[in-house]
Amino acid sequence: MMRDRFLRACRREPVDCTPIWLMRQAGRYMPEYRKLRERYSMLEIIRAPELALEITMQPLRSFDLDAAIIFSDILPPLESMGVEVQFVKGDGPTILHPVRSGEDVERLRVPAAEEIAPYTQEAIRLASRELADRLPLIGFSGAPFTLAGYLVEGGSSRDFALTKKLMYQEPAAWHSLMDKLSQLVGSYLQAQAGAGAAALQLFDSWVGILGPADYRDYVLPYTRRAIGMAQGSGVPVIHFTTGTNGMLELIREAGGDVVGVDWRIDLGVARSRLGEGVAIQGNLDPMALLAPLPYLRQQAAELLRQADGHPGHIFNLGHGVLPATPMANVAELVDFVHTQSSRG
């Protein structure tokens, strides 16, 4: 029987207890993950559907989670635009030839849905088949702005100076870039739903570098378009951002059935600013999983109190699980959230 409390919460329907899953729930904090990573690089795993499936399943064997999320990364889909992505050890992913001009943008192709990270689409088919009668599977994509940031900077950045430079100095090139990326993201999310994903998450992890006026003028229409395309496939969409607590209303305006918030806001405050028409996902500080258990429990209880029994709440961290996290603490958190919020 399908455990559907996660999907019910996405739709703001009553649930037996608050569902919980964790961003980066499959990752370096698990010995079985590290073991596989000794033999295969990140990209090798992502490109081999059977390996991606294995890692997707790992956290489900140890924790009573309410959703799986396909193991992949936000950058590989860019390869279908004609971009070369490299995962340099220790340095994080980089773009071999960053996009810095109108000509660079022009060279980017808009691929057909089936060309976009086909190995991840296949991994979703495998995982959703394996999970079908038990748990929903989440597919995901980077949001247009975060992907644009990677493409322009060539990798991570502190201030996104080059991205903002393109935006301010070559607005036509910027809008063309975002237009192409919103098509890519929309098609890719649709394809994942078609392959069996029961929900989709859009990661706009870097958009918090922008002020509200820039977000509204240079980003919002493209995020809205990608989310609209994804919602066309009939599955709920989670819109996750960080650093946007000064403009949550605009994030809401850009769309999503669920808004994912970082840990730097009270959930009750977030609810009142977002309104009743949307579910909320979040938002424990990932660092709380490294704290002593009494503190961890107290923080989790406080979040449940802030969510106030509202059915449209999915418990999660405000960002991904940290590598130093003890597995026992994750197990404790998952069980605590279920028990503490039980409405049975």
Next chain:
Amino acid sequence: MMRDRFLRACRREPVDCTPIWLMRQAGRYMPEYRKLRERYSMLEIIRAPELALEITMQPLRSFDLDAAIIFSDILPPLESMGVEVQFVKGDGPTILHPVRSGEDVERLRVPAAEEIAPYTQEAIRLASRELADRLPLIGFSGAPFTLAGYLVEGGSSRDFALTKKLMYQEPAAWHSLMDKLSQLVGSYLQAQAGAGAAALQLFDSWVGILGPADYRDYVLPYTRRAIGMAQGSGVPVIHFTTGTNGMLELIREAGGDVVGVDWRIDLGVARSRLGEGVAIQGNLDPMALLAPLPYLRQQAAELLRQADGHPGHIFNLGHGVLPATPMANVAELVDFVHTQSSRG
């Protein structure tokens, strides 16, 4: 005659036009600053009141600013607690022996006011004398949390893991550390007012790493105490933070005559969340100073529109001036703000 529109705005009194100064208005973007830095290290300049005075005055010769801010850094005051601070080239300032345990905290002394960065106090005396009949001088200090972050991490950090670890695992040591730091900061701000500073700014640049519950429990009482001590000297206090747009109400609760906000919030939204009893400083994206002039002017005009002619608005950036900023753009911004907001 004293140009007092900055101080009037701090007190929310009517002004002839919106006052403007810029965080890090003396800095690497100015050739005369870089020239002096070729001969002297950061610490050498800070410790030599005549040199600190010279750098404090540099931006006033080029721009029609409404306030000066004493040239110093937030770390030197920590030396009076018995801490060794190093400025390593390219690496930013570091703490030689980080504070990681209750014993480390116990060893920190609480100095008398006159022992805290006496060279900066002397530089304030020199600068306020030189400026007395023209412009107000701002003194400043790091806030207890940001100083604690430096002390514990030993330098900058991405996630402040060690700081949060101390907070969660040794709360008694944490509270003792914050108690000592709030005394240090309060005394130091008082001493700067005594030396001639006409206003004081508290920089809590890193506190945006905390969620609201942690801020309330582990930080707010200490910030409030430091601000209260500073206000006892009779000069207005600006409370500046970044990344706290999810909990601005708590920042307000911690105190200050002026709240300084980062660029990631609409000023009108900030005003309605902070209420009428406080002035607001901010909040142009520092990156806008690197954009073409039409964009820069448009953004500045938009901020003035958001501030809506409210007398309690001090124009500033949402963070410090970036090294790549063209001086001509700074001049243009300062003049544009004055002209555009003129109520004469």
